[in-house]
Amino acid sequence: AQTVTQSQPEMSVQEAETVTLSCTYDTSESNYYLFWYKQPPSRQMILVIRQEAYKQQNATENRFSVNFQKAAKSFSLKISDSQLGDTAMYFCAFWLNTPLVFGKGTRLSVIA
Amino acid sequence: GAGVSQSPSNKVTEKGKDVELRCDPISGHTALYWYRQRLGQGLEFLIYFQGNSAPDKSGLPSDRFSAERTGESVSTLTIQRTQQEDSAVYLCASSSPYLSTDTQYFGPGTRLTVL
Numbered sequence: 314a315q316t317v318t319q320s321q322p323e324m325s326v327q328e329a330e331t332v333t334l335s336c337t338y339d340t341s342e343s344n345y346y347l348f349w350y351k352q353p354p355s356r357q358m359i360l361v362i363r364q365e366a367y368k369q370q371n372a373t374e375n376r377f378s379v380n381f382q383k384a385a386k387s388f389s390l391k392i393s394d395s396q397l398g399d400t401a402m403y404f405c406a407f408w409l410n411t412p413l414v415f416g417k418g419t420r421l422s423v424i425a
Numbered sequence: 426g427a428g429v430s431q432s433p434s435n436k437v438t439e440k441g442k443d444v445e446l447r448c449d450p451i452s453g454h455t456a457l458y459w460y461r462q463r464l465g466q467g468l469e470f471l472i473y474f475q476g477n478s479a480p481d482k483s484g485l486p487s488d489r490f491s492a493e494r495t496g497e498s499v500s501t502l503t504i505q506r507t508q509q510e511d512s513a514v515y516l517c518a519s520s521s522p523y524l525s526t527d528t529q530y531f532g533p534g535t536r537l538t539v540l
Contacts, residue, residue: 358516360530408529413460
């Protein structure tokens with residue numbers, strides 16, 4: 314069974330700075346998808362970014378980018394120019410023909 | 426278009442009562458998922474519907490939990506004889522496997538409190 318580990322329960326960053334959230338996973342498969350979801354206090358899960366494992370190029374979405382290291386089974390999220398609205402729980406998730414498998418999340422606080 | 430909607434937004438019930446939670450997926454999405462999120466935790470998979478196939482119930486924690494889905498539309502999650510340990514946010518998500526991605530889009534959740 315796949316597992317997802319987020320080793321940082323909480324992080325904080327100054328507004329306009331850059332922060333990186335870590336995620337590692339375990340699978341024996343070679344083709345799969347990885348996601349980062351954001352959950353603000355409103356509790357709505359919002360897709361931040363997705364990565365197909367067969368693509369070597371790291372996904373980017375505006376201020377959000379990932380560092381996907383397939384051999385190391387690592388999928389970190391970098392948030393550039395952090396904004397107060399980025400304050401939320403961030404969940405890393407794995408998908409392969411099954412329901413999503415989530416990590417326990419990282420609580421990110423952006424400080425003015 | 427409209428996103429995934431869930432009702433009620435919040436539900437407070439007494440131990441032992443039955444509750445029904447509703448999910449309206451995005452129109453055209455054939456897959457529907459229910460997850461449970463306990464306070465401060467990640468999401469736990471409960472049940473998965475894909476079109477007219479038999480649902481994947483492997484995540485249901487006990488026989489007090491059940492879910493139904495009418496075709497490719499609304500789903501109802503029912504919890505019978507609720508216990509305090511059932512208190513959590515119940516999230517629904519839908520996706521369309523017929524596209525190149527199976528990205529799941531989530532509803533706002535129902536916060537269930539069992540007194």
